[in-house]
Amino acid sequence: MYRPHPFSWVPAAGQRHASTESRPPGGFPTGMAVTVLCGEFLHADNSELAWLWNTCPPCNEKAHLLAGVPLVIQR
Structure with missing residues (x-):
């Protein structure tokens, strides 16, 4: 299966992780129980x-680091 980055998005516990x-x-x-980049062990909600x-x-920040894409924070 094609996977452009070493992570996948998974909604769980009221947020996309x-x-x-x-x-x-x-x-x-x-x-399904999934360990996410923020360090939590959550159940997916598909x-x-x-x-x-x-x-x-925290997942967004770590995903950007893994993808090698700078995180742009808008204020």
Whole structure:
């Protein structure tokens, strides 16, 4: 499976998180336990609305570092 970065996004616990765990085809299924970049161990929520949640700031920062893309913070 094509994976442009060493992480995948996974909605869980009210935010979109990033994880370096192997992403199953179709995404992390709802209820699957996943370790995310902010250090939490959470249960995925693969519902349609979950993808609209805000991004976890620590996961976003670590994902940008892994992707080699500077994080632009707008104030």
